[in-house]
Amino acid sequence: MMKPxxxxxxxxxxxxxxxxxxxxxxxxxxxSNTVIVGLQPxxxxxxxxxxxxxxxxLKNKDIKCGSLDITxxxxxxxxxELIPTPTEIDFIIEDKNVILVDDVLFTGRxxxxxxxAMLAFGRPNDVELLVLIDRRLSRHVPxxxxxxxxxxxxxxxxxxxxxxxESDGADRVTLLSNE
Amino acid sequence: MSKLSTKHxxxxxxxxxxxxxxxxxxxxxxxxxxxxxxxKVPSLRDITIANLFFENSTRTKLSFELAEKRLSAxxxxxxxxxxxxxKGETLIDTVNNILAMKVDMVVMRHPNPGAAVFLSKHINAxxxxxxxxxxxxxxxxxxxxxxxxxxxxxxKGKKIVIVGDILHSRVxxxxxxxxxxxxxxxxxCGPTTLIPKYITSLGVKVExxxxxxxxxCDVANMLRIQLERQEIKYFPSLREYTMLFxxxxxxxxxxxxxxxxxxxxxxxxxVEITSDVADSDQSIILEQVENGVAVRMAVLFLLAGRV
Numbered sequence: 509m510m511k512p513x514x515x516x517x518x519x520x521x522x523x524x525x526x527x528x529x530x531x532x533x534x535x536x537x538x539x540s541n542t543v544i545v546g547l548q549p550x551x552x553x554x555x556x557x558x559x560x561x562x563x564x565x566l567k568n569k570d571i572k573c574g575s576l577d578i579t580x581x582x583x584x585x586x587x588x589e590l591i592p593t594p595t596e597i598d599f600i601i602e603d604k605n606v607i608l609v610d611d612v613l614f615t616g617r618x619x620x621x622x623x624x625a626m627l628a629f630g631r632p633n634d635v636e637l638l639v640l641i642d643r644r645l646s647r648h649v650p651x652x653x654x655x656x657x658x659x660x661x662x663x664x665x666x667x668x669x670x671x672x673x674e675s676d677g678a679d680r681v682t683l684l685s686n687e
Numbered sequence: 688m689s690k691l692s693t694k695h696x697x698x699x700x701x702x703x704x705x706x707x708x709x710x711x712x713x714x715x716x717x718x719x720x721x722x723x724x725x726x727k728v729p730s731l732r733d734i735t736i737a738n739l740f741f742e743n744s745t746r747t748k749l750s751f752e753l754a755e756k757r758l759s760a761x762x763x764x765x766x767x768x769x770x771x772x773x774k775g776e777t778l779i780d781t782v783n784n785i786l787a788m789k790v791d792m793v794v795m796r797h798p799n800p801g802a803a804v805f806l807s808k809h810i811n812a813x814x815x816x817x818x819x820x821x822x823x824x825x826x827x828x829x830x831x832x833x834x835x836x837x838x839x840x841x842x843k844g845k846k847i848v849i850v851g852d853i854l855h856s857r858v859x860x861x862x863x864x865x866x867x868x869x870x871x872x873x874x875x876c877g878p879t880t881l882i883p884k885y886i887t888s889l890g891v892k893v894e895x896x897x898x899x900x901x902x903x904c905d906v907a908n909m910l911r912i913q914l915e916r917q918e919i920k921y922f923p924s925l926r927e928y929t930m931l932f933x934x935x936x937x938x939x940x941x942x943x944x945x946x947x948x949x950x951x952x953x954x955x956x957x958v959e960i961t962s963d964v965a966d967s968d969q970s971i972i973l974e975q976v977e978n979g980v981a982v983r984m985a986v987l988f989l990l991a992g993r994v
Binding site for chain 2: 577579580581582585586589590591592593594595624625627628629630
């Protein structure tokens with residue numbers, strides 16, 4: 509049996525997203541040369557939240573946010589069944605500062621594939637990674653996030669589930685562990 | 688559903704409607720990929736594919752080769768005109784020799800119906816049928832379905848007429864299976880001699896009057912007369928065929944609605960279709976070719992997932 513334990517509830521997620529936004533503003537000022545790219549399928553919810561919050565804080569409706577599908581760039585597509593999702597990037601990444609967004613950073617392989625996939629849209633000036641949950645101690649490749657919602661120490665048999673109001677009915681992060 | 692129910696693509700007959708929809712949905716993603724500035728993805732970089740063409744082909748061969756290269760697969764090509772087949776080697780020997788060089792997938796066109804099925808039983812690689820005699824041409828049917836869906840939004844309930852040499856056409860048979868599985872109504876139209884006797888047992892309508900067929904349909908798929916497969920004369924003259932079953936602008940404009948015109952190529956301009964129809968804004972012939980690459984990428988990608 510998987511025993512669920514809530515790590516972040518909806519209030520905490522709201523606070524965390526707001527903090528991440530202020531950290532982003534600290535570095536990227538008015539976002540005139542910065543774009544947000546969420547990794548499909550789950551990272552896009554967080555990316556849209558960040559975009560919305562940033563627009564509120566900066567009173568700027570023009571913050572660019574896209575979603576990137578990485579199915580064709582994965583190194584493990586023959587080991588599991590993967591369904592491609594749409595890529596929606598209607599701006600140019602060339603010479604932009606890109607903030608890659610995903611919900612959970614675990615082995616780092618998804619991000620590696622994301623870096624590859626992004627290059628099909630141009631050569632960015634600078635790429636940073638933002639994640640809601642960083643599962644430390646479980647990396648397979650040398651990739652680290654610059655902006656982190658919450659760090660957790662978990663073993664690989666445990667699962668982190670991130671749920672969003674838009675798709676799952678509520679904002680919630682739970683840790684599922686085998687008992 | 689994220690997995691095909693078959694290990695090979697031998698014909699549309701073996702596919703389920705879910706399989707076809709999965710291929711079309713995946714092709715959508717690949718159409719997006721091939722319209723990017725960098726048209727290539729690394730998905731199949733560890734796969735080697737042999738294209739074995741025992742029969743002439745321009746479009747299908749190029750389309751498969753492009754699809755394979757866009758997926759970063761390694762590709763070897765073979766055509767029977769320049770090979771040891773001429774020296775008397777059997778099909779299994781030829782293919783086994785190629786497989787001994789560690790090939791993961793085989794794309795094959797062959798003049799004999801059932802060649803792909805035969806091969807899939809004897810060798811250990813994924814087989815994709817790129818046309819076997821007058822039997823099936825599954826990727827053509829899939830790209831036709833994709834093109835119709837793209838143009839009309841949906842296939843279910845649409846009326847499609849296939850005009851021409853149904854008897855010798857693998858495109859017709861695969862299209863009939865594919866469109867019916869997706870819920871379309873299919874009619875065939877042509878001279879009595881070129882309509883197989885038992886075609887109605889597949890549940891298709893038969894019409895011998897082109898105007899009536901065109902008035903009925905939403906989409907007309909015009910086929911070429913396959914003179915190379917005809918050992919006897921099936922109709923008195925090409926000129927007579929053109930007069931009765933050729934589509935010209937005058938006929939097209941006189942219809943009560945705007946229908947979509949398709950052609951699997953190669954076109955014999957002035958025989959089954961006139962130039963002004965082939966190049967008109969109702970024709971989606973070149974879209975079919977573009978979609979062919981995306982659909983073949985989807986098929987290769989989904990089958991490779993099971994290598």
